[in-house]
Amino acid sequence: xxxxxxxxxxxxxxxxxxxxxxxxxxxxxxxxxxxxxxxxxxxxxxxxxxxxxxxxxxxxxxxxxxxxxxxxxxxxxxxxxxxxxxxxxxxxxxxxxxxxxxxxxxxxxxxxxxxxxxxxxxxxxxxxxxxxxxxxxxxxxxxxxxxxxxxxxxxxxxxxxxxxxxxxxxxxxxxxxxxxxxxxxxxxxxxxxxxxxxxxxxxxxxxxxxxxxxxxxxxxxxxxxxxxxxxxxxxxxxxxxxxxxxxxxxxxxxxxxxxxxxxxxxxxxxxxxxxxxxxxxxxxxxxxxxxxxxxxxxxxxxxxxxxxxxxxxxxxxxxxxxxxxxxxxxxxxxxxxxxxxxxxxxxxxxxxxxxxxxxxxxxxxxxxxxxxxxxxxxxxxxxxxxxxxxxxxxxxxxxxxxxxxxxxxxxxxxxxxxxxxxxxxxxxxxxxxxxxxxxxxxxxxxxxxxxxxxxxxxxxxxxxxxxxxxxx
Numbered sequence: 001x002x003x004x005x006x007x008x009x010x011x012x013x014x015x016x017x018x019x020x021x022x023x024x025x026x027x028x029x030x031x032x033x034x035x036x037x038x039x040x041x042x043x044x045x046x047x048x049x050x051x052x053x054x055x056x057x058x059x060x061x062x063x064x065x066x067x068x069x070x071x072x073x074x075x076x077x078x079x080x081x082x083x084x085x086x087x088x089x090x091x092x093x094x095x096x097x098x099x100x101x102x103x104x105x106x107x108x109x110x111x112x113x114x115x116x117x118x119x120x121x122x123x124x125x126x127x128x129x130x131x132x133x134x135x136x137x138x139x140x141x142x143x144x145x146x147x148x149x150x151x152x153x154x155x156x157x158x159x160x161x162x163x164x165x166x167x168x169x170x171x172x173x174x175x176x177x178x179x180x181x182x183x184x185x186x187x188x189x190x191x192x193x194x195x196x197x198x199x200x201x202x203x204x205x206x207x208x209x210x211x212x213x214x215x216x217x218x219x220x221x222x223x224x225x226x227x228x229x230x231x232x233x234x235x236x237x238x239x240x241x242x243x244x245x246x247x248x249x250x251x252x253x254x255x256x257x258x259x260x261x262x263x264x265x266x267x268x269x270x271x272x273x274x275x276x277x278x279x280x281x282x283x284x285x286x287x288x289x290x291x292x293x294x295x296x297x298x299x300x301x302x303x304x305x306x307x308x309x310x311x312x313x314x315x316x317x318x319x320x321x322x323x324x325x326x327x328x329x330x331x332x333x334x335x336x337x338x339x340x341x342x343x344x345x346x347x348x349x350x351x352x353x354x355x356x357x358x359x360x361x362x363x364x365x366x367x368x369x370x371x372x373x374x375x376x377x378x379x380x381x382x383x384x385x386x387x388x389x390x391x392x393x394x395x396x397x398x399x400x401x402x403x404x405x406x407x408x409x410x411x412x413x414x415x416x417x418x419x420x421x422x423x424x425x426x427x428x429x430x431x432x433x434x435x436x437x438x439x440x441x442x443x444x445x446x447x448x449x450x451x452x453x454x455x456x457x458x459x460x461x462x463x464x465x466x467x468x469x470x471x472x
Contacts, residue, residue, distance in 0.1 A: 003183050004197050006176070011204060013168035020166065020203030027210040030165040032134035033158075033221045034108065036066035040218035042104045049073070049091040053083050070112060071123030086111050086119075105224035106231065106270040114232050134229065137161055138253035140170040149178050151226075151257055154219035155185045161222055162211050189213055228270055230254040230263065235273050238287045240341045240433070240441060241348045248276060248285040299350075300402075302430060302446040304460065339363070342397035342431035343380050345441060350429070351393065355383050362395065378415025379426065391425040392416075394449075401432035401442040405462055408453075416453035426450035 001009075011020060038060055039045050045067070052073055057063065064081050067073040072087030083091060089111055097104040112119075112127055119127060137160065141147065150156045150173075163169040176184075187195065192212025196205040233251045238244070248260045260283045267276045275286040340363050351358055361367050362380030371377055372387050384390030392415060396406045406428075419426035428446040446452070458464075 003180070003187075004195050004200075006180055007184065007195060007208075008197075008200060008204065010163065010169045010172045011166055012172075013166075015167035016169055017201075020201055020207065023203040023206050025206070027206050029162050029207075029210060029214075030133045030136065031161060032130050032137060033161070033218075033225060034070065034112075034130060035218050035221050036062065036069060038062040039066045040221065042101055042108070042221075043098060045072075045108075046091065046094040046098055046104075049083060049087055050094065052081055053088070053091060057081065069123060069126050071119035071127075074120070086115065089115075100269075101220060102224045102227070102266075102269040103271065105221065106228040109225060109228040110232055113229070114236055131229075133161075133164070134226065135253055137164040137170065138226075138256050140164060141253070141256040142171065142174060143256065143259065144174045146176055146178055146181060147174055147257055148259075148262070149181055150174065151223065151262060153181070153185060154223045155215050156181050157222050157226070158215040158219040159184060159211060162214060163207075187212065189216065224270075226254075227258065227263070227266060230258050231267060231270055231274060234285060235271075235287065237341060237344060238274075238285070241344045243287070243348070245284060245286040248283040299443055299445045302428070302444045304452055338399075338433060339395070339397050341433075342429075342441075343395045345431055346393070346395050346429045346443065347381070350443075351381060351383075357384050358382075359386060373418075375415065375418060376411045378409070378411035378413075389424060391427065392419055393427045393429065396428060396430045398430060398432045403430050403432055403444065406430055413453055413456075416450050420450040420454040424450070426453070 011017060039048060039062075048063070048067055049072060051058065052064070052067070064073060064075065067087065068075075071084055072090060073081055074084050075081045090108055093104065093107050097107060113131065141160075150160055160170055160173055163173060189212040192208045192215075195208050200208075230250065233254065234248070237251065238246070248263065249255075250258050250260060250263065264276050264278060264283055267274060272288060275288045277284055277286075343360070343362055347358070347360070359366070359382040360380070361377040361382055367377055367380075369376075371382075371389075377392075378394075379392035380395045381393040382389050382391075383393065394412055394416075396403075398406065416426040425447065426449050428449045430444040430446070431441050432444065433441045
């Protein structure tokens with residue numbers, strides 16, 4: 001089959017065709033790379049930050065806006081630019097990492113996503129978008145005979161990244177044989193521009209031109225970011241669970257493209273935070289330079305805070321309005337991985353030392369399946385037999401200790417009430433992660449939540465979430 005037909009076949013789904021039809025003259029694709037308009041290779045990032053730190057401000061239209069987009073630079077009220085704290089921290093690694101792109105990428109990802117950095121809104125939105133694009137791409141991947149080549153050839157990986165917004169395309173791309181992938185990689189900008197035939201839609205032709213112009217520009221940044229994020233997720237999980245050494249397991253969704261053997265072969269290009277080594281047929285990972293507590297962390301007790309403050313009535317004009325004078329509920333965003341870390345932490349330190357029969361329900365396919373009592377689990381762990389549970393345990397995660405509140409879902413509330421009716425304990429653990437991300441979290445325990453759930457009323461709630469539907 002001609003290469004043009006092979007590439008066209010990646011977009012055969014109706015959803016992909018619909019997405020192609022939406023492409024206009026200016027094609028914008030989902031990307032996870034932290035490259036920007038004027039800053040692609042990390043050496044240029046170092047040089048730009050060094051210029052700004054020393055007052056050398058160039059006239060390029062993106063001279064400040066590119067490093068600002070990631071929160072590495074900010075301007076005061078007088079418009080004077082300066083490095084932010086995280087920008088200075090990254091610049092401080094220039095002498096050591098300037099000619100080591102994988103290690104520099106690792107350090108940048110570590111500072112932006114896993115450190116104490118709290119970016120301002122537009123930078124946070126940008127970072128969240130790029131990480132979301134990475135997760136979306138990886139969720140579409142599967143380990144295939146060609147995935148090794150795609151991961152390790154930066155241009156092949158970039159092609160995969162740029163077609164990830166077209167449903168079904170990445171799955172088909174991973175099924176191509178290596179010789180076909182090599183042909184696509186070697187096309188170059190002119191080759192991709194001339195790839196379309198008369199049968200190509202205008203959208204697919206635009207996509208080819210976009211890929212041709214982008215996939216040769218600092219393609220190593222994609223691979224380096226993906227592998228850096230994989231290593232940092234593993235490092236974070238070791239720190240949070242208090243583990244020094246364990247069998248290497250690639251977390252989801254990174255395991256869809258990265259194997260343990262891949263990481264074994266390349267990890268030392270990126271960091272000495274971890275040591276990955278093979279022993280016989282097993283691969284182990286060791287946390288090399290972090291201090292994690294070897295002792296069981298202290299538990300802090302939790303109870304319901306009494307609501308002793310009454311709403312204040314304020315008269316305005318001819319009407320009377322009731323305003324709640326209590327502090328508004330905290331708006332805390334916890335990503336899926338942090339929730340999983342919280343479960344891992346409680347499992348390691350509190351559940352496994354005390355219980356023999358533990359069934360994990362949260363973050364598994366069991367959380368959406370009915371238990372033998374015809375009710376959804378409504379908890380993250382079940383102790384005992386599934387047919388005859390002895391207790392249920394729910395894990396909550398928050399970003400700052402001490403927590404002021406937590407969210408209770410309808411399924412969790414229903415399970416807690418059912419536990420109270422049947423005399424089964426329903427416990428809640430709240431795991432509060434410090435902003436630094438490298439210190440063991442603080443854990444709060446509510447052992448008798450089933451009793452509290454039975455007695456809850458509207459006055460105990462900080463907010464209500466109501467389902468709605470559009471009626472016209």
